[in-house]
Amino acid sequence: MKHIFIINPAAGKGKLQENIEKSIHHELKTKKIDYEVYISKSKGDIKNFITNKCEDNVQSVFYGCGGDGTLHEVVNACIGFENTYIGVIPCGSGNDFVKNFDNHDYFYNIDSQVNGEVINLDLIRAKDKYAVSVCNIGFDADAAFSMHKFKKIPFITGSGCYIMSVIYNLSKKLGKKLDVIIDNNEVLKGSFLLGVVANGHSYGGG
Template sequence: YACGGDGTLYEVVNGAYGYPNCEVAVIPMGSGNDFVRLFGTKEQFCNVEAQVTGIPVELDVIKCGDKIAVNQCSMGMDAEVCAKQSYFKKMPLMTGETAYVAAALQALCKKIGHEFTVTIDDGEPIKQDVLLCVAANSRWYGGGFKAAPLAWPDDGKLDFVIIRHERGRLRLFPLLQKYKKGQHLGLPMTQYVNGTKLTIHSDVPAAVNIDGECEYVNDAVFELVPKGIKFVVPQFSEFHKGRTEREAARK
């Protein structure tokens, strides 16, 4: 059982990965609890009876080097904010929310776009000015940003979100509002595709976010591992009904 938030779940998943008889369950006690949103309410996950009688389902995961993510990985502005948030959290009197605000303000004061060379699966590498790149296994991250509104963590594919950087900070705020609500898919600067591998190169070290854990790298590869973990979903979750319908549609 991962008793905590998305960070705790990340630690448990990395410990459980590779053990086929191990099942991961969550008691959501964090501030965000982004991953479990797709599966049910916090009340359902905190219901002991629903947990004990829960049904384990095989979920895909994302492999990045020797690390395993179950939710989302990213590079760009959001990863920079994630990395700086960890720094601000160490300061006295800083809460998670105030640390995030401080990190976001600092990111806005610096160069926003990132020159990345992006390759999807075995396609042609494309160098572009990017605001952010996301490899998503599920829908929400970062405390409620609905980056990948079409993602399912059991469909055998990843959702890649690439948002190009457009000049002008005034354009950024309405874009981020739409991004938080999952309303960015139809925007001209947004590319949303499915695949199994996203490769990103940066000439200078850039922040990479792996389920909320951040570091600086020049190269990152986010790769799908189908059915990588068994995840316990509480009974009465709408996810079970939807899963049956999705499996029938794929057949």
């Protein structure tokens, strides 16, 4: 089993990545564990890196070291490959996925990650993509999309960026016209402020 840690240097304003990389080497360099640390370079780079690794057909665990967006990229890159497992070390703005677990502090422990048990989790499929935690339509999706506008502001946390993005989007035209089909027969038509399909109890940093 190979343990591959993919660090997104842009996640969470880059505050924790250096410490995470040091912790990985500190915990694993003296142990008989096959591991690698990779620093992602740009959008789409994670998918290319994982695809190349998976083609080697080596049983591997890919750890997304970043936020929920990084985890999303890792999951979608791994879809369709066998002998592939996924872990996450949260260092993003919201880190909503790990909040679904009572023991989410374990996600920060490298030793716990490497020696942890594998569990199966559901995903949400939207066309040809998979969502780990939530799939948003409407106002929420617009707010999440606009968060990047505020992430470079000093002293603004992940939840703070989300709140500022909400205020920003309130100034725009609200409502999306949607046809919602439930269980293949019930149809809801109208203008909706937002819609959320949730695979957990936390999103938007809270």
